[in-house]
Amino acid sequence: MTLKQLEAFFWAAKLGSFSVAATRLNVTQSTLSKRIAELEADLEKPLFDRTGQRAVLTDAGEQLLGHATQMLEIESRIRADLDVVASLRGTTRFGISELVASTWFPRFVARVRDLHPHLVLEPQVELTKNLERRLERGELDFAIVPGPIASTALSHEVLGELEYRWMAAPQRLAPGTRLTPRHFEENPVIMLSAEAGLSRALESWADNQQIVISRAVVCNSLSALIALVIAGVGISLFPRTYVTPFIQAGKLGELASTPTPQNLRYCFHSRSGDARSLVSNLRAIAREEADFSVGSALWPVTL
Incomplete structure (x- = not known):
């Protein structure tokens, strides 16, 4: 029994897939399968039920998973205690x-x-x-x-927390304008697609204020959003520090709102x-x- 065998078994069990586990460990699927087969031969017990498409643990595999987890944690602690930092490959x-x-x-x-x-x-x-x-x-x-x-x-x-504020080009709304529901009726909101964390924050704020968001453009690029707002297409929610150069250059203006949007962590x-x-x-x-x-x-x- 080796650490490499236990590592192969651990990730195949955790991820439910030999191919995904092999990718995670940067080895071929045949190499990962060989390590697990060697471990099963050593223990004289099957660790996975291979009749289905996913890697399903047997009873013996369930028992071994806890021990394998502890062994890999011990290895990690040893490396940390000995400051083995140059070994990452x-x-x-x-x-x-x-x-x-x-x-x-x-x-x-x-x-x-x-x-x-x-x-x-x-x-x-x-x-x-x-x-x-x-x-x-x-x-x-x-x-x-x-x-x-x-x-x-x-x-x-x-790792960090950012303040977000509503922004617009000065030609669309004067800096300092306090937003009301009417502003959201008259000004399209430029936003990222629903998969973005920023969109979750924006929609949460709007729901709490019972404001219906009219979307003019939805895209998957923050830089594109900034360019669209600078061009006067609509308003959007941006992290303050991120767009500070544009505010200082007079290309964007911060808008007031009650309450202010929640910070994003x-x-x-x-x-x-x-x-x-x-x-x-x-x-x-x-x-x-x-x-x-x-x-x-x-x-x-x-x-």
């Missing part, structure tokens, strides 16, 4: 929002490459709901998106029970580098 696939990608993410990448030069990063920039589904299926190691996500399969740690999400050193190390780096104000200067004011 292979490929990590993870998800980030557009806001993360255009703020502190470059610093995160630089730090990871400095500490773990043999680790290949494969970031996926998508909307929150899409990344949530991929993380739950085990296709990603972690995701940094608005949250927390209401899923028992995932755990989270808050950005979290590091991972699968519950994932105690791998890969996840814990990258979570720690994200915790240190997460600063959503550092990227606003990257925006070209000529947008």
Whole structure:
């Protein structure tokens, strides 16, 4: 019995799929199947019922899962206690929002490459709901998106909290205008598609105020939203620090509302029970580098 065999068994059991588990561990499916078969031969018991399409645990597999979890947690603690940080290798696939990608993410990448030069990063920039589904299926190691996500399969740690305010181009509404239901009847709301965490916050605010949102344009790009609002197409909800350069340049103006929109928390999400050193190390780096104000200067004011 080896740690690699236990690791292969653990992820196949957790993810319910040999192919997804193999992708997670950066090995071929045949390699993962071989490790599990060797473990079953060593224990002289089948660990999976292979009659169906999903990897379903047998009674022996259910018993072993708890022990395998403890063994992998012990390995992770040993590496952490001995500060074995240069051992991260292979490929990590993870998800980030557009806001993360255009703020502190470059610093995160630089730090990871400095500490773990043999680790290949494969970031996926998508909307929150899409990344949530991929993380739950085990296709990603972690995701940094608005949250927390209401899923028992995932755990989270808050990395930062952003203030959101209604914004418009000065030619559409004067800065400081206090929004009323009439303004939402007369001004289209430009917003991200329903899969975005920002759209959830916007719709929650509108529901609480019993305001019907008239959508002029729905897209999946925050930068496109900003460009549309600057062009005077409508109004939208933006993070204050993110659009500060445009406010200072007179291209956007902040609008008043009662109550103000709720802050949006950005979290590091991972699968519950994932105690791998890969996840814990990258979570720690994200915790240190997460600063959503550092990227606003990257925006070209000529947008």
